[in-house]
Amino acid sequence: MRPRLSFLLLALALFALGGVLSLPRPPKEEAVRPKRVGILPELGVVVAARDIEYCGYHTPCGPGSRTDTVFYLRLRGQEVRAVALPRDLYSPVVGGKINAAYGRGGAELLKRAVEEATGLLAERHLVLTLQSVARVIDAVGGVEVYLDRPMRYTDRAAKLFIDFPAGRLHLNGEDAVKYMRFRHDALGDYARLDRIKGVLTQVLKKAQDPRTWPALTGALREGWRELDTDLSLEEVLAQLPAVRGLKLSLATLPTREGPGTFLYVDEGARQGFLAAFFGANPPALPPQVSVRLRGEPSLLRWGQALLVREGIEVVLEEAQVVRSAVYTQDPVAGAYLADLFHLPLLSPHLPVAGAVVELGQDLLQ
Amino acid sequence: MVKTKEAVELVGRIKDLLWEKKAEKVVALDLRAVSESLDYFVVASATSTPHLQALERHLQEKLEEEGLRPRPTEGQSPRWVVLDYGEVVVHLMTPEAREYYDLEGFWADAERL
Numbered sequence: 001m002r003p004r005l006s007f008l009l010l011a012l013a014l015f016a017l018g019g020v021l022s023l024p025r026p027p028k029e030e031a032v033r034p035k036r037v038g039i040l041p042e043l044g045v046v047v048a049a050r051d052i053e054y055c056g057y058h059t060p061c062g063p064g065s066r067t068d069t070v071f072y073l074r075l076r077g078q079e080v081r082a083v084a085l086p087r088d089l090y091s092p093v094v095g096g097k098i099n100a101a102y103g104r105g106g107a108e109l110l111k112r113a114v115e116e117a118t119g120l121l122a123e124r125h126l127v128l129t130l131q132s133v134a135r136v137i138d139a140v141g142g143v144e145v146y147l148d149r150p151m152r153y154t155d156r157a158a159k160l161f162i163d164f165p166a167g168r169l170h171l172n173g174e175d176a177v178k179y180m181r182f183r184h185d186a187l188g189d190y191a192r193l194d195r196i197k198g199v200l201t202q203v204l205k206k207a208q209d210p211r212t213w214p215a216l217t218g219a220l221r222e223g224w225r226e227l228d229t230d231l232s233l234e235e236v237l238a239q240l241p242a243v244r245g246l247k248l249s250l251a252t253l254p255t256r257e258g259p260g261t262f263l264y265v266d267e268g269a270r271q272g273f274l275a276a277f278f279g280a281n282p283p284a285l286p287p288q289v290s291v292r293l294r295g296e297p298s299l300l301r302w303g304q305a306l307l308v309r310e311g312i313e314v315v316l317e318e319a320q321v322v323r324s325a326v327y328t329q330d331p332v333a334g335a336y337l338a339d340l341f342h343l344p345l346l347s348p349h350l351p352v353a354g355a356v357v358e359l360g361q362d363l364l365q
Numbered sequence: 366m367v368k369t370k371e372a373v374e375l376v377g378r379i380k381d382l383l384w385e386k387k388a389e390k391v392v393a394l395d396l397r398a399v400s401e402s403l404d405y406f407v408v409a410s411a412t413s414t415p416h417l418q419a420l421e422r423h424l425q426e427k428l429e430e431e432g433l434r435p436r437p438t439e440g441q442s443p444r445w446v447v448l449d450y451g452e453v454v455v456h457l458m459t460p461e462a463r464e465y466y467d468l469e470g471f472w473a474d475a476e477r478l
Contacts, residue, residue, distance in 0.1 A: 141439040208402070210456070211449045214442035245401050 044121045045073040045231070046114045047082075048102060049128040060159070063129045063226070065103030069196060072114050072122065072253075074278055081249045081278055084193040085117055089255060090262040092116065097262065102127060107228060117253065117265050118274065124231050132223030134173030139219035140206035142172045143199050144322040144362075145179060153184050168320060190252065190349035197250040201344045202323050204248060205362065249338065251277050251331075251347035276331040277347070282340075286310040287333035294319040295359035303359050306340065321360030328355035369404075372452040375433075376405050376478055379424065379455055383409045386423045387416075388457070392469060393478040400472070404452040408468055410460050414443045420457050421446045 048067035055061035068087040073080055087099040091113040094101045101113040111122040137143060146168050153162040162178045164171075171179055176199055183192040206212050254269035293303045294317045307314045326345045328334040333355050338345040341357060376393045383391050388409040396403040411417035425435065425448065435448040435455075444462035448455040456468060 139439060210403070210406075210454050211436065211438040211447050214445040214447055215439045217442050217445060 042074065042076045043123055045075065045124045045126060046107075046111050046122045047071045047073055047126045047128070048110060049130065049133065050102070052130060066099050067102045067110065067127065068099050069193070070098060070110070070114060072118050072120060074120070078245050079247045079249075082251075083118065083274075083277065084197070084250070084252045085114065086189050086193065086252070086255055086263050088189060088261055088263045089117060089253070090258065090264050107230070119270070120274070120278075125229060126231060127228040129223070129226040130177055132220075132226050134177050135219040135223050136216065137171075137173035137176045137199070137203060139215040140203055140209075140212045141215075142170055143176050143202045143206075145169050145171060145176075145195075145198070146320055146322045151179070151182055153182055168322060193252050194346070194348045194350070197346050197348075198323060198325075200250065201248060201325060201346065202362075204246065204344075205323075208246070247338070247344070249277070249331075249334070249345040249347070252349050273331075282335045282338075283332055286312050287330070287336050289328070289330060289333040290315065290354035291337065292317055292354065292356045293359065294356060295321045295324075296361070299359035299363065303341070303357060307357075310340065319358075321358045322362070324358055324360045324363045326355060326357050327352050330355065369452060372405055373478065375450060375453050376407055378428075378431075379407050379450075379453065382424050382427050383407070383420060383457075386420050387412075388420050389460075390463070394469065394472055394475040395478055396472055396475050398476065399474045403454070405478070406454055406456060406468065406472070406475075408456045408458070408463065410458055410463050412460070414459065417443070417446060417457055417459060421448065424448060424455065424457075 048070045051064040051066045051068055052060045053062055053064035070085040070087070071082045072085065073082040085098055087097065089098045090096070091098040091101060093116050094104060094109065094113050096104075098110075098113050098117065101110040105112075107125040107127060110127075111125055114120075114122045147164055147166045150166050151162055151164040153160070155161075160178070160181070162182055164175070164179065169175075180192065180196050180199055182195070183189050185191055207216060251273075254266040254273050255263040256266045258264040290313045291307055292315045293300055293307070295303070297318060300316045300318065304314055304316060324341070324343050326334055326337045326341065326343050327348055328337070328345070329347055329352055331345075331347070334345040334347065337343075337355055337357055341359075343357070380391050380393060388411065391407065391409040394406045394408070396406060409420065411420050428434070428450070433450055435450055438447055438449060441447070442462075444459045445466070446455075446457040448457070458466070
């Protein structure tokens with residue numbers, strides 16, 4: 001089976017920095033000036049990425065109509081909380097999988113499908129292409145990943161060759177795209193979404209570094225024309241200072257398996273999950289949760305001291321960590337720990353006992 | 366807020382070097398009170414892309430003689446060059462890029478040095 005293109009939430013970088021840094025300035029056109037509107041009001045944005053259309057064997061002919069990765073982002077001041085929707089999610093309004101919504105009814109149907117699945121208001125959309133994603137990743141100097149086992153997949157018809165060894169890897173844009181497309185392991189699409197969350201976190205962190213801004217300027221200038229979006233430049237421009245302190249939380253919508261290859265929204269879990277995830281604020285008191293701290297010895301000692309001072313039970317584990325983050329399915333504990341360590345919160349699909357805080361060298365950069 | 370002596374001296378040195386090469390509208394911003402993670406920006410305009418490159422070269426060469434090298438940067442733009450000297454980040458821009466991106470406007474509350 002051909003792996004379908006998916007993508008990605010680099011929207012954050014694009015959304016927050018895109019207009020600011022990349023928009024070409026047509027010489028005769030009226031200059032777009034940043035509007036100092038203060039903190040952006042709460043806003044729901046659907047971010048999706050188009051796959052590639054193949055006209056024949058080995059013949060890609062441009063962006064396709066399917067969007068295998070769909071995220072719902074809620075922006076509120078300097079906070080971004082985003083939920084991934086699996087590609088196989090059944091959407092009644094589409095009459096099929098949610099990844100077909102864009103092809104059948106454009107961005108409007110995609111937004112309606114996301115609203116239906118989440119019960120949340122989707123005001124805007126941003127549909128990316130694979131190339132624009134790769135360019136942005138290259139502009140920030142690529143990303144680091146850690147593979148427990150080799151990642152291999154070949155699809156000659158699609159001209160897709162994935163062959164990454166196990167261990168720590170530095171991936172350029174093209175390879176990072178392959179890494180995020182891969183879904184041929186035991187957890188399939190869920191693991192793919194978790195990988196995307198990891199890459200997004202890194203890209204956003206790197207995009208906060210002024211050294212990447214000129215390169216991002218060029219990359220986004222190239223890529224902006226490919227995007228389908230109704231975001232206005234003025235509101236994007238106003239957010240540049242906020243990008244420096246942006247707080248990011250990422251999770252996946254709870255789903256259950258159903259007939260055929262469809263997934264269905266887990267109605268029982270959805271309401272509680274969304275209320276907790278989008279409503280979670282760091283509690284005043286430390287959460288009663290066990291924390292596993294992973295990383296290098298010096299960072300473990302620092303993190304342990306911090307947690308002990310908070311009265312939180314902690315278990316240490318030496319490990320190679322390529323990106324620092326908090327992992328938990330508990331949104332309240334996650335919010336507390338993410339706030340304590342100034343780290344993004346990533347809620348993976350795989351169950352996590354308590355919470356895991358990973359501390360890597362990126363903290364020191 | 367206490368200024369780091371070395372950083373402030375470096376800001377002054379960078380401004381002098383830029384003026385030597387006829388950089389325009391050289392402005393230094395103290396961002397520490399308005400940003401959690403930025404310290405100082407020096408922003409300057411070049412009159413053209415060759416002038417931009419000349420400013421970059423001059424600054425790099427002179428500071429390297431003093432043992433200072435910028436941290437590696439991913440790619441550059443013909444309109445905007447960033448040189449990162451740790452606490453002090455230098456933005457060299459064409460007038461059009463400077464007006465368009467308006468870094469000083471974004472950090473309008475920052476103290477000017």
